[in-house]
Amino acid sequence: MSWSNLHSHCFYCDGKFEPERYIRRAIDMKVFSYGFSSHAPVPFECGWSMRSQDTLNYVNEISILKQKYADQIQVYTGMEVDYIPGVISVQHPSIRNLDLDYTIGSIHFIDQDRHGNPWEIDGKHSTFLHGLNTIFKNDIMQVVKRYFQLTRAMVREACPDIIGHLDKIKIQNRENKFYHEFSRWYQYEIMHTLEEIKASGAILEVNTRGIYKKKTVHTYPGRWILDQVRKMKIPITLNSDAHHPEEIINCFEKAAYMLNEIGFKYVRVLVNGKWTDVELDPTGLKIPEYA
């Protein structure tokens, strides 16, 4: 048995080390398919995204490593691209021209403050509270609705291969500080968003980072959402969002156990460059013999 991880960061964005170090560790951890998904550049000051002048080096360096380790692991070049209307998306020429193997689309910014600075929702809680107050006048429901509206707009207008960490905004709602996920309005947002994802054919990511970083108890998205995903037969993939080589398959066994329990038997991953449904159990993925 083996694993796949297509959501990872290295020193081209906010990851810790050079790409090769992740590949070596992935081989040790019996990963057969590994993808880099550095944060795509954004045209404003941002502490965790790649610089636009580095994108070609990023693609070239990974392409050299693909060849170097071809007999031990399949390596893929992707990017985690924000969706900011009129600013950046997977459809932007700067992304399309790179000829990536795949893209992850994620929402990290949902609005701007009055000085035009984009407001990040998955950073510090104090940053969140500041924007909630100054941009949204403490109307949490509007913030969450805006987050899912943007997710749906991304799916409709610039759909990535993989939808990243669907309900990550929940890290700001620890211990149901602002609302309960069983609220009708919240469930409506989720269901409406899942319907659009289903119609698009995109793959929904099950992301373990919140668990091992102790920001959430559950995966992104959480259990009740995954029950719906299963019923709707939306394809899923399992990712760690690793920033450090030791995080590459963190919490995968636990997540795979939960996914099996919900009724998921397969995850969709890249095998020989093609999206393929492979069998999943808590010990790993059953890789096709031709891989």
Ligand SMILES: [Zn+2]
């Ligand atoms: Zn992200």
Ligand SMILES: [Zn+2]
């Ligand atoms: Zn990420």
